[in-house]
Amino acid sequence: MNAVATTQGRVAFDWRRAARRHGWTVGVFVLLLVLVLYWRSSTNLPWGTFDVQSLAIDALPLAFVAMGQAIVIISGGIDLSVGSMMSLVNVLAAKYMVTSLGDATVGSSATAGSFGRAVGVSLLLLAFGFLAGAMTGFIIHVSKIADIIVTLAMLFVWAGAALAVLEVPGGGTALRYQNLVTLDTVFTAWLPKALVILLVVYALLWLTIRRRRPGLALYAIGSNRSAAYLSGINVPQARVFAYAMSGTFAALGGLALTAASGIGDPHSGDIYTLNSVAAVVLGGVSLLGGVGGLLGVMAAAFVLTLVKTILIIKGVDQNYAQVIQGSLIVLVVMIGGLAIRQKGKSGG
Amino acid sequence: MSAVSTPRRLDVRGTVAANPAIVLTFVFIALFVATDIVNRAQSSEAFITGRQVSTTFLYAAILGLMAAGQTLVMLTGGVDLSVATTATASAFMISSFARDGTVVAILVALGVGLGIGLVNGTGVAIFRVNALIMTLGVSTVTLGALTVYSQKRFLAAAPDFVVRLGSERFLTYIPYDLLVWAPIAALIILGLRYSGFGRMIYAVGDNPVATRLAGVRNWQVLLAVYALCGLLSAAAGILLVGFNNAADLGIATPFLLPSVAAVVIGGTSIFGGVGGYAGTILGALILTLLDSLLTILDASQAVRQILYGLIVLVLAAIYARAAASD
Numbered sequence: 001m002n003a004v005a006t007t008q009g010r011v012a013f014d015w016r017r018a019a020r021r022h023g024w025t026v027g028v029f030v031l032l033l034v035l036v037l038y039w040r041s042s043t044n045l046p047w048g049t050f051d052v053q054s055l056a057i058d059a060l061p062l063a064f065v066a067m068g069q070a071i072v073i074i075s076g077g078i079d080l081s082v083g084s085m086m087s088l089v090n091v092l093a094a095k096y097m098v099t100s101l102g103d104a105t106v107g108s109s110a111t112a113g114s115f116g117r118a119v120g121v122s123l124l125l126l127a128f129g130f131l132a133g134a135m136t137g138f139i140i141h142v143s144k145i146a147d148i149i150v151t152l153a154m155l156f157v158w159a160g161a162a163l164a165v166l167e168v169p170g171g172g173t174a175l176r177y178q179n180l181v182t183l184d185t186v187f188t189a190w191l192p193k194a195l196v197i198l199l200v201v202y203a204l205l206w207l208t209i210r211r212r213r214p215g216l217a218l219y220a221i222g223s224n225r226s227a228a229y230l231s232g233i234n235v236p237q238a239r240v241f242a243y244a245m246s247g248t249f250a251a252l253g254g255l256a257l258t259a260a261s262g263i264g265d266p267h268s269g270d271i272y273t274l275n276s277v278a279a280v281v282l283g284g285v286s287l288l289g290g291v292g293g294l295l296g297v298m299a300a301a302f303v304l305t306l307v308k309t310i311l312i313i314k315g316v317d318q319n320y321a322q323v324i325q326g327s328l329i330v331l332v333v334m335i336g337g338l339a340i341r342q343k344g345k346s347g348g
Numbered sequence: 349m350s351a352v353s354t355p356r357r358l359d360v361r362g363t364v365a366a367n368p369a370i371v372l373t374f375v376f377i378a379l380f381v382a383t384d385i386v387n388r389a390q391s392s393e394a395f396i397t398g399r400q401v402s403t404t405f406l407y408a409a410i411l412g413l414m415a416a417g418q419t420l421v422m423l424t425g426g427v428d429l430s431v432a433t434t435a436t437a438s439a440f441m442i443s444s445f446a447r448d449g450t451v452v453a454i455l456v457a458l459g460v461g462l463g464i465g466l467v468n469g470t471g472v473a474i475f476r477v478n479a480l481i482m483t484l485g486v487s488t489v490t491l492g493a494l495t496v497y498s499q500k501r502f503l504a505a506a507p508d509f510v511v512r513l514g515s516e517r518f519l520t521y522i523p524y525d526l527l528v529w530a531p532i533a534a535l536i537i538l539g540l541r542y543s544g545f546g547r548m549i550y551a552v553g554d555n556p557v558a559t560r561l562a563g564v565r566n567w568q569v570l571l572a573v574y575a576l577c578g579l580l581s582a583a584a585g586i587l588l589v590g591f592n593n594a595a596d597l598g599i600a601t602p603f604l605l606p607s608v609a610a611v612v613i614g615g616t617s618i619f620g621g622v623g624g625y626a627g628t629i630l631g632a633l634i635l636t637l638l639d640s641l642l643t644i645l646d647a648s649q650a651v652r653q654i655l656y657g658l659i660v661l662v663l664a665a666i667y668a669r670a671a672a673s674d
Contacts, residue, residue: 080480143665144672148427148480149618153657153664156605160653167650274484287478319499323492330471330485337477 068249094264133247465578514590
């Protein structure tokens with residue numbers, strides 16, 4: 001009897017389990033949909049492909065960096081250096097994608113390099129992001145210092161490096177490279193290429209590993225490091241890998257910033273450290289690690305971006321919008337904290 | 349073979365870990381001599397003068413106060429990334445309420461600092477938000493609010509009393525801001541050691557589960573610590589605006605990482621429960637001197653930032669090693 005019941009339980013689709021596992025992600029997507037509909041109804045101007053494109057432009061850097069942050073947080077760590085890593089990649093890209101930087105004092109502007117050069121620089125910078133992230137992970141492993149302190153120190157190191165590369169905003173990139181994010185669409189005008197790039201990156205960098213050894217190792221060390229070690233997972237390797245992924249995604253975010261703005265700014269990534277954590281929490285990844293996925297985080301990045309867009313459309317001062325968005329982020333994180341607390345209570 | 353050499357190395361490290369103040373004082377003096385040598389080489393003037401020692405203390409008071417709050421927070425195992433913004437907010441309040449009288453301006457500035465500290469404390473103590481994220485979020489919101497505020501309100505120069513407090517000296521060599529810093533420093537050092545609340549801060553930082561089981565209301569301790577940190581940062585902001593004479597949005601930004609660095613240099617553990625304010629004071633003095641040295645060497649902001657980041661990393665690693673070998 002018992003055995004039969006168990007077998008049936010396995011065959012039948014378990015709705016409650018599915019709701020528990022994916023409910024949050026679905027909820028974030030519903031929230032996104034509601035916000036889009038509200039956004040559409042709140043403007044009197046014709047709402048169309050242009051708005052979709054502009055949302056994709058604004059959300060792309062945050063979506064990238066939040067995915068990297070999510071990977072680290074799933075593995076039980078946190079990476080505070082992502083914001084200035086984005087700035088650093090942004091200024092490096094803007095500096096080396098042009099053939100001459102120009103001189104603002106005599107009024108000559110930067111000369112953009114070719115598209116091929118931009119792609120080449122991008123690939124190098126992705127490798128740089130991977131290695132820099134891996135180095136951070138390695139320092140955390142070797143030094144045994146709290147990941148928060150190491151990544152906080154790296155936040156300042158990369159920010160200093162970004163200032164050393166470009167002290168004031170400048171540089172540039174090929175127009176075709178910018179168009180990848182700001183103009184191009186795929187098949188229909190409603191599908192910005194930026195979104196397609198995001199989904200392709202998600203598929204290539206996350207779907208390929210999620211159910212395989214490296215991805216499972218991330219979840220394992222995030223939920224219980226000792227148990228993961230005892231089941232034969234190479235814990236240091238998985239940790240370093242998590243930070244390397246975070247560095248790679250931060251580099252992608254920095255490149256997205258370069259393409260979206262067409263310029264390098266040593267402070268361009270400043271707000272992304274906090275916003276990435278907020279997107280991760282809103283996206284259903286527990287700050288305790290081991291729980292959640294990247295799809296919800298991606299949607300959460302769009303939600304956070306859209307909130308600010310709507311506030312500005314509503315005629316709220318840009319700076320007030322920043323304050324309100326920041327307050328919302330703090331609220332999201334506080335509610336996330338409360339959720340952890342409740343869970344801790346019910347779990348004993 | 350290695351058994352012979354290991355205990356000796358551990359011993360040195362153990363001494364450093366147990367009495368960081370001795371080593372730090374030595375570092376401070378060595379750094380002073382180094383700066384003197386560099387200064388003589390660059391401008392053929394001595395750096396070791398009564399005037400420069402006095403200036404070092406004058407500068408260090410601001411960082412010392414910010415790092416005081418940071419020390420308390422880090423002793424509980426947290427970190428406060430809003431200290432610089434809180435100081436900026438306090439500086440703004442002094443400037444914009446200068447016309448309403450010095451006392452009012454100072455009270456408003458301290459009140460705003462206390463308010464920010466309470467918000468941080470509520471998030472960390474009651475909602476159990478990760479301290480770093482909470483304070484970073486509050487810092488972002490505060491900075492946004494200050495940006496809006498600076499567009500709406502006229503900012504006057506700081507009141508004379510505040511300017512005197514932040515930038516002048518009496519008896520030729522003694523900075524007025526020492527009159528603020530020294531009593532607060534004494535209060536914190538003695539309070540941490542002898543008062544019940546002080547011991548509680550260590551206990552909560554060392555083992556929050558044990559204190560909870562022992563009947564301590566952890567959230568009250570944490571809330572008080574973050575509120576105190578807000579107050580101390582606001583006090584630093586008052587001295588800062590007195591020193592600079594006018595407030596701007598970036599006035600306290602260069603102090604954020606040094607405030608963490610001073611605490612780490614002073615030997616307070618990032619995990620909480622170990623350390624004290626005496627070390628932090630030396631940390632603040634060392635960093636102030638290092639800043640003078642970097643200014644003499646004409647180092648850019650970029651170099652400073654990288655250097656401070658590396659100092660935090662290296663020292664945290666050294667202390668972690670020393671603690672592990674105990």
